[in-house]
Amino acid sequence: MKLITQRDEIAKAQELFAHSISSRSSLTIPVSIGYQSGQYDTKVYWIPDLGYWAYFGFPPGEKSPGARYWNVFGLGKPSGMVSIVCEINPPVRDINRQVAGGFVMDSSGYIHLIHRGILNARGRIKKDFVFRNFNGRFAYINDAGKTSKVIHISGLRDEILPELVRGFILEVSRIKDIVRANRGG
DSSP, X not given: OEEOOOHHHHHHHHHHHXXXXXXXXXXXXXXXXXXXXXXXXXXXXXXXXXXXXXXXXXXXXXXXXXXXXXXXXXESOOOXXXXXOEEOOOBSSSOOTTSSEEEEEOTTSOEEEEEOOOEEXXXXXXXXXXXXXXXXXXXXXXXXXXXXXXXXXXXXXXXXXXXXXXXXXXXXXXXXXXXXXXXXX
């Protein structure tokens, strides 16, 4: 599988990803998304049968404007101030190994959603810890001439993409809980 780096191809994949989740939603709910340096007032998609909410867009100005998409997810029915459980943020163009999300194309031209295993819970979690503890599928991708191990979330046209994203969110939450418990709370 090869990382997609062209702005227009990433934008199409991002649109398909967002549509796959948002079309499953029965309701948008106004909230404040809390993050480390502030909060962002917006509306999120609530997917009640899967128990998670989602936001798709660009990060607020102080969170690397224009460099990446900001796809954030949380568990439970959203209300008031919500906390982010995980982010799947592909770069807008080119390669950025510091952002967690991405899209890759397999040899048949099928596009997949991946995550680099970059997680934070009171600081950055070591990638090898994430990969050792993550219960899910992995893939090796051609990352502009470098082979990189990534978490394979789903094919973008998989009918169960919303369920697979839920599984990813739950795994991230579980790993963060382990880290928090080991860091004293």
